[in-house]
Amino acid sequence: MAAAVVAEGVEAGLDFDWSDVEPVPQNDGPRPVVPIAYTDDFREAMDRFRAILAKDERSPRALKLTGDVIALNPANYTVWHFRRLVLEALSSNLLEELEFVNANAEGNHKNYQIWHHRRWVVQKLGKDAVYQELEFTEGALADDPKNYHAWSHRQWLLQELDDWSWELDYCSTLLKIDSANNSAWNQRFFVITKCPSLGGLHQMRDSEVRYCTDAIKQVPANESSWRYLKGLFLDDQSALVKDPLVSETCISEIVKDSYNVPALGFLLDLVSAGFQPTAEQSEMLQKILPTWVTPSELASALCTLLETVDPIRCQYWAWRRSLLPLAVTVSET
Amino acid sequence: MAASSVSSGSETERQQQELEDTVLLLFSAFASASSQNTSLLLELWREEHVQYLKRAFRGLGTSYSVLDSSRPWLCYWIMHSLAMLNQPLGPGMDRRTIDFLSRCQDPNGGYGGGPGQIAHLATTYAAVNTLVTIGGEKALASIDRNEVLRFLIRMKQPNGGFSMHDGGEVDVRGCYTAISVAHMLDIMVPEIVDKVADYILSCQTYEGGIGGEPNAEAHGGYTFCGLSALALINKVNTIKLPNLLNWIVFCQGKVEGGFRGRTNKLVDGCYSFWQGGVFSILQHIMPELNRQQLASITPLYEAWNQDVASSSASSSKVTLEGSSEVSPTSRESVEERTAAGIPADAEPRATDGTTTDHQPTGTSPMYTHREDNRRGSISELVTAEQLFPVVDRNIKRAPISVTFEELEDQVSETSKEAKDGAGNTNQAQLSTVDQILNENEQMLYGPLYNAHALQGYILLCCQVLDGGLRDKPGKSPDYYHTCYCLSGLSQAQSSASHRVNAPPPPKAVLGPYTNLLEPVHPLCNVVLSKYTDAIRYFRHHPFRRVP
Ligand SMILES: [Zn+2]
Numbered sequence: 001m002a003a004a005v006v007a008e009g010v011e012a013g014l015d016f017d018w019s020d021v022e023p024v025p026q027n028d029g030p031r032p033v034v035p036i037a038y039t040d041d042f043r044e045a046m047d048r049f050r051a052i053l054a055k056d057e058r059s060p061r062a063l064k065l066t067g068d069v070i071a072l073n074p075a076n077y078t079v080w081h082f083r084r085l086v087l088e089a090l091s092s093n094l095l096e097e098l099e100f101v102n103a104n105a106e107g108n109h110k111n112y113q114i115w116h117h118r119r120w121v122v123q124k125l126g127k128d129a130v131y132q133e134l135e136f137t138e139g140a141l142a143d144d145p146k147n148y149h150a151w152s153h154r155q156w157l158l159q160e161l162d163d164w165s166w167e168l169d170y171c172s173t174l175l176k177i178d179s180a181n182n183s184a185w186n187q188r189f190f191v192i193t194k195c196p197s198l199g200g201l202h203q204m205r206d207s208e209v210r211y212c213t214d215a216i217k218q219v220p221a222n223e224s225s226w227r228y229l230k231g232l233f234l235d236d237q238s239a240l241v242k243d244p245l246v247s248e249t250c251i252s253e254i255v256k257d258s259y260n261v262p263a264l265g266f267l268l269d270l271v272s273a274g275f276q277p278t279a280e281q282s283e284m285l286q287k288i289l290p291t292w293v294t295p296s297e298l299a300s301a302l303c304t305l306l307e308t309v310d311p312i313r314c315q316y317w318a319w320r321r322s323l324l325p326l327a328v329t330v331s332e333t
Numbered sequence: 334m335a336a337s338s339v340s341s342g343s344e345t346e347r348q349q350q351e352l353e354d355t356v357l358l359l360f361s362a363f364a365s366a367s368s369q370n371t372s373l374l375l376e377l378w379r380e381e382h383v384q385y386l387k388r389a390f391r392g393l394g395t396s397y398s399v400l401d402s403s404r405p406w407l408c409y410w411i412m413h414s415l416a417m418l419n420q421p422l423g424p425g426m427d428r429r430t431i432d433f434l435s436r437c438q439d440p441n442g443g444y445g446g447g448p449g450q451i452a453h454l455a456t457t458y459a460a461v462n463t464l465v466t467i468g469g470e471k472a473l474a475s476i477d478r479n480e481v482l483r484f485l486i487r488m489k490q491p492n493g494g495f496s497m498h499d500g501g502e503v504d505v506r507g508c509y510t511a512i513s514v515a516h517m518l519d520i521m522v523p524e525i526v527d528k529v530a531d532y533i534l535s536c537q538t539y540e541g542g543i544g545g546e547p548n549a550e551a552h553g554g555y556t557f558c559g560l561s562a563l564a565l566i567n568k569v570n571t572i573k574l575p576n577l578l579n580w581i582v583f584c585q586g587k588v589e590g591g592f593r594g595r596t597n598k599l600v601d602g603c604y605s606f607w608q609g610g611v612f613s614i615l616q617h618i619m620p621e622l623n624r625q626q627l628a629s630i631t632p633l634y635e636a637w638n639q640d641v642a643s644s645s646a647s648s649s650k651v652t653l654e655g656s657s658e659v660s661p662t663s664r665e666s667v668e669e670r671t672a673a674g675i676p677a678d679a680e681p682r683a684t685d686g687t688t689t690d691h692q693p694t695g696t697s698p699m700y701t702h703r704e705d706n707r708r709g710s711i712s713e714l715v716t717a718e719q720l721f722p723v724v725d726r727n728i729k730r731a732p733i734s735v736t737f738e739e740l741e742d743q744v745s746e747t748s749k750e751a752k753d754g755a756g757n758t759n760q761a762q763l764s765t766v767d768q769i770l771n772e773n774e775q776m777l778y779g780p781l782y783n784a785h786a787l788q789g790y791i792l793l794c795c796q797v798l799d800g801g802l803r804d805k806p807g808k809s810p811d812y813y814h815t816c817y818c819l820s821g822l823s824q825a826q827s828s829a830s831h832r833v834n835a836p837p838p839p840k841a842v843l844g845p846y847t848n849l850l851e852p853v854h855p856l857c858n859v860v861l862s863k864y865t866d867a868i869r870y871f872r873h874h875p876f877r878r879v880p
Contacts, residue, residue, distance in 0.1 A: 027448040033390050033426065033433045034407040036397045046401075050449050076402045078450040081500050116502040145344070146598065152549050180345035182596040186550040189539050194548065223583055224597050231539030237632070265579075274632025295636040312587040312718035315781045316578070319728050323626050325637045 016061035023047035024054060045069050053082055058089035067100060074104055080113045084120060094121050098129065102136070109140055115149040119156060130157050138170075145174055146183045155190055163197045172211075179215050182224040189231055205232055205239070213249040220253045226262040230269060237273040246270070251281050258288040261310045268302040268320065271295055296324045345597050352599050353588045355806045357714045359793055364715040375792050375844030377822070378800065382815065383420045385800025386411045389812060390426060402446030405437055405459040410816035412466045416860045417819050417850040427467045431475050434460045438477065442484030452484050453498045458510035461517055465859050465867040473870050479879045482520045485511050492535075493528025504545040505536050509558030513857050516565045516766065517864075519871040522878070530568040533559040540596060541576030551580055553594035553607040560614055561856045567764040569618050575626045578615065582782060584608050590717025590786030591794065591805075592821075601804045602795040602814050605787055605821025606858070612782045613824045613855035617765055619778040721785035724840050725829060728779050766856070780828035787825045788843035791818050820858055823850040834861050 025047055028035065038046070049069050052062045066083035069076060087097060101118055108114050118136075122129045134157050140150040158164045168191050174184040192204040209232060215225045233240035240246060247270060253263040276295055277285060285298075289305060292298040303321035307314040363374050389411055393400075400407060408430055415422060422430075436448040437460060443452025444460035461481075464472040488495045488511060495507030508529050515521040535547045536559060542551025543559035556577065563569045584593050584604070591600035592608035615622060795802045795818045801810025802818035826849055829841030834852055842849050854864040 024449075027436050029429075029432050029436055029448075031429050031432075033430050034393060034404050034411070036393045036401055036404075037395045038398055038401075039395055042395075042398055042401075053449070073399055073401050075399055076446070076450070077453060077498055077501065078402070078445065081451060081498065084500060112497075112502060119502075120500075146595070148545065148550065148552065152546060155548050178343040178345050180343055180597040182598070183550050186538065186540075186544075190548045222597075227540045227580075227596060234539050241632070262583075269579075272630040272633050274636055276636065296633055299633060310587070311722060312585055312590070312783050312786055313582050314723055315726065315728060315779070315783065316582040318726060319781055320626075322728065323623060323630070325634050 016064060018048060018061070021048060021051045024050035026050070042072050045072055049079060049082075053078070058086045060090065062086050063090060063092065070104060074108050074111050074114060077113050080117050084117070094125050095129070097121050098125075098132075105140075109144060109147050110149065112149070115153050118153060122157065122160075127160060130160050133157055141174070145178065145181050148183070151183050151187060155187070159194070163195075165191070165195050165197045167191045167195065168198070175215065179219050180222055180224055182227075185224045185228045189228060201232070201235070208232055209243060209245055213245055216249055216253065220257060221260050221262055223262045226266050230266065241270065241273050241275040247275060247277070247281070251277065251284060254288065255284050258305075259309050261306065264302060264306050264309070268299055268306070271299045271302065300324050348599060349597075352805060356589045356790075356794055357716065359806065360715045360717065360720055360789075363793055364720060372845055375789075375848070377792060377844065377848040377850075378796055378798070379418055379420075379847075381798065381800035382796075382802070382819075383415065383418055383800075385810070386414050386418075386812070386815065387422070390422060402450060402453075403456065403459075404447045405434060405444055405456040405463060406446075407812055408434065408463040409459040409466070410812040412463050413859060414812075414816045414819050416466050416863065417823050417853065419851055427469075427472065430463065430467060431472050434463060435475050438480070439484070442477070442480035442482075442487070451498055453501070454485075454488060454495060454507050454510040454514075455497060457481065457484065458514050461514050462857065462859050465517060465857075466863050468863050468866050470870070473867060474874075476518065478518050478520050478871075478876055481514060481518060482522065482525075482876075482878065485515060485520075486522075486524055489524060489527075490532075493530070493532035505533060505543060505555040505558045505562075506545070508533055509562045512562040512565045517857060517867060517871070518876070519868070520876050520878075521566070526566050529566060530563060530571045533563055534571055537572055537577070541573065541578070541580030542595075543572075543577070550595055553581075553584065553592065553604045553611075556581065557607040557610050560611055564614055564618065564765040564856055567766065569614075569765060570621050570625075573625070574615070574618070574622045575629050577611075578622065578781065581608055581611055585782055585786065586790075587718045588716040589790050589794070590721060590783070590788075591790035592787070599805065600790065602791060602802055602821075603804065603817035605791055605795075606817040606824065609782070609784075609787055609821040609824055610855055610858070612780050612784075613828060614765075616778050616780055616828065617855070717786040717789050718783065721783065721789040721843065723783050724785060725779055728781065730777055730779065730831060780825075784825040784828045784841070785843050788822060791822045791825075792844060792848075819850060820853055822848075823853050824855065826850060827852040 023044070026043075045065070045068050049065055052065060063083065063086045066079050066086065069079045070083070073079075086092075087094070098118070098121055101114060101121065105114060118133065122133050134154065137150045137154040137157070140147055141154075144150070158167060168188065171184050171188040171191060174181055175188070178184075188208075192198060192208055193201050198204055209229070212225055212229045212232065216222065216229070219225070229246065230240070233243075233246075250263055250266050250270060253260055254267060257263070274295075277298075289298070289301045292301050300321050303317045303324070306317040307321075310317065363371065366374060389407065393407070397407075412422070412430070421427075434444065437444045437446070437450070437456065439445050439450075439452035441452065443454070443457040445452050446456045450456075461476060464476055485495070488498070488501075488507065490496060490503055492503070493508075494503045494505075495511045496503050497507050511525060512521075512529060515525050533543065536543050536545070536549065536555065538544050538549075538551040540551040542553070543556040544550050544552055545555045549555075560569065560572065560577065563572055580596070583596070585591070585608075586593060586600045589600045591602060592604035593600045594604050594607065791802070794806050795804075795814070797803055797810040801812075802815045803810040804814050808814075826842050827837050829837040830852070831838075836849065839846050852861045853859065854861050857864055859867075
């Protein structure tokens with residue numbers, strides 16, 4: 001019960017007297033459903049907490065008690081909520097509160113309440129706490145580089161700062177370790193679109209296309225990097241079609257490996273956005289695709305190929321094909 | 334396990350391979366079993382699951398103390414699972430549950446995680462869904478709709494989202510749980526709907542899925558919540574559906590058959606519902622999806638028109654589809670043509686569990702040309718996509734003839750709902766909600782994912798012999814995963830139904846037909862008949878708002 005010990009430390013070893021508090025048992029009724037076999041400690045702490053909550057007692061001993069209850073069940077949002085009321089009433093030292101949360105963080109990285117509480121504390125502490133808190137998220141992400149809450153918390157922290165362009169390097173570091181870390185790609189997208197000092201997506205697009213196509217060359221069927229590449233052109237499909245590095249990367253990966261599903265899907269999106277391969281590229285593609293004349297026939301041929309090499313998604317590729325404007329003139333004329 | 338010859342050694346790749354190896358062994362054992370055993374292996378172990386579920390209702394061990402603030406969730410996971418299995422607990426247990434949940438009501442409105450806890454949107458959703466699943470006057474009348482509404486409005490945020498509880502976090506779960514509760518109880522007032530769509534749209538990511546809050550990574554749970562909430566307020570046209578679909582189709586593992594929650598993560602049984610359920614919603618909004626997709630490929634139309642003009646229309650090109658179809662002259666006609674569907678020559682593949690011939694074995698999504706020698710002595714490795722190919726490849730189905738009485742029912746039902754609907758039924762068209770409610774509504778579109786492979790993953794990889802379902806092989810079962818594996822299974826089975834709430838054709842149900850679960854409502858995730866009863870009840874007891 002490390003957390004309870006820390007909570008005691010916070011209260012400077014004070015031993016509280018509870019003799020005036022009448023425990024309030026849980027109002028479960030005579031024959032509750034899904035009853036839980038609580039330990040005596042758990043029941044005692046909760047009975048006491050219910051009493052304190054009913055009295056709305058915002059006191060040092062109430063603070064200590066919330067710490068004990070949280071250690072027993074960190075998902076009890078009612079206790080966290082009440083703890084915040086007590087902290088405010090007591091004007092408690094919130095740096096110490098961060099220590100308390102850290103002590104409870106162990107093994108609870110997927111708990112909504114703890115992360116929400118952290119946000120509340122940092123908000124109160126202001127910018128001074130942000131850097132320390134960023135470091136904490138780095139620790140959490142070292143344990144689990146895809147921890148959803150840690151990333152959300154980190155994004156929130158960064159937006160409290162003016163310049164955080166260095167976050168791009170952090171993403172690069174993580175992607176170097178694991179280029180399939182989609183959370184790091186998502187963070188990267190967040191940085192290049194939202195970091196004020198970087199100038200936004202339009203400023204960053206060319207250098208990011210280079211970064212991303214390099215990543216694709218290293219791990220060609222990594223869905224994360226292909227999605228990121230497409231994301232770079234989310235607001236401008238005509239720029240996507242016109243960027244030669246994009247289409248060259250895509251076609252050369254397909255030529256190297258005609259089973260590369262993300263690359264084939266990407267080419268389909270390119271063609272759907274109006275891309276037409278050069279004569280040289282067409283020649284390369286002829287080796288794996290049946291002859292086509294119109295762009296829509298090329299799109300259709302890609303769908304057909306994908307239905308074969310990616311059969312789990314054959315319904316999807318067939319649906320894509322069904323919406324293409326196919327030139328079918330044989331039976332008509 | 335020999336290391337992959339092309340592995341970059343990254344953690345993602347290592348974990349993915351480890352899971353694939355486990356799943357491939359399970360599938361291969363299945364594929365090599367005699368046909369008699371095959372059907373045994375694909376059986377849903379109903380009795381075991383029912384026992385597992387009933388046990389919990391009577392009492393849970395000390396380790397469940399961490400779920401002490403989720404007791405309405407436990408009620409819902411268990412009650413809903415039993416309802417899908419058509420094994421209700423009986424009137425005694427129903428009464429006790431109604432009594433227990435009434436003790437979870439917060440005097441300030443809504444339901445908390447247990448008696449004496451403050452109201453939370455998620456447990457309010459769970460409590461309401463439990464009571465709807467129990468059904469009947471006593472259960473439904475026990476809900477104080479005015480107090481629930483007061484709570485929902487108190488949670489409403491200026492940005493359109495909802496806080497999960499007083500001073501709680503704001504995310505897309507809040508939108509879904511609030512909107513679903515408001516819909517179910519027929520208390521959808523404008524203050525609740527206001528700007529919800531804006532908030533959800535701000536959470537759609539560059540990948541196409543929806544994240545928990547703006548800028549967060551696309552995630553299966555939040556994607557279901559976001560799309561479902563939009564469907565409930567009839568605003569699916571505001572989100573980029575083709576992008577969403579393109580993201581979610583890639584979340585189905587080709588080796589495993591199950592769904593992952595995020596790009597490059599591992600599949601997990603609970604996403605059978607969160608992700609699989611999105612496909613059920615899409616089935617009901619295909620015209621809008623088609624419209625958006627056609628709009629998104631406008632440049633292709635333009636290029637096509639140019640090409641046709643220059644290369645003269647008389648050139649006799651061979652159709653790639655191999656079937657003769659009318660050349661489209663406008664987008665509308667293309668949409669029509671889509672209605673004719675996927676060509677009939679796209680025949681179903683073998684379902685006998687033998688390896689099909691068109692795909693290399695055991696390819697991970699990351700490294701498509703992974704060599705198989707690392708698998709050593711295992712000779713016959715079979716992936717989900719080989720084992721469970723799509724059986725019905727027709728996306729658009731021919732309308733089935735509807736009898737005159739049925740049509741009349743349909744009309745009266747529709748007009749009644751249009752009259753009673755809460756605020757948002759001002760359209761000439763049926764809203765998404767009404768389409769799903771209407772049992773005579775034909776399901777003209779099939780699913781856009783491999784529903785068989787998903788069933789295969791759930792039945793072969795998620796079932797635990799002692800009862801209960803799990804995340805993946807190697808994990809223990811729990812009530813959450815049991816509920817969402819079964820919910821996903823039910824949706825996958827009924828995705829082939831030709832009509833809402835009608836039994837699917839036998840070939841749509843993997844394993845014996847006795848595996849068939851009760852159909853669920855794709856937006857609210859309660860058994861469809863329970864949903865219909867509740868909606869009727871609340872509409873016959875019009876809500877009077879107490880200020
Ligand atoms: Zn799960």
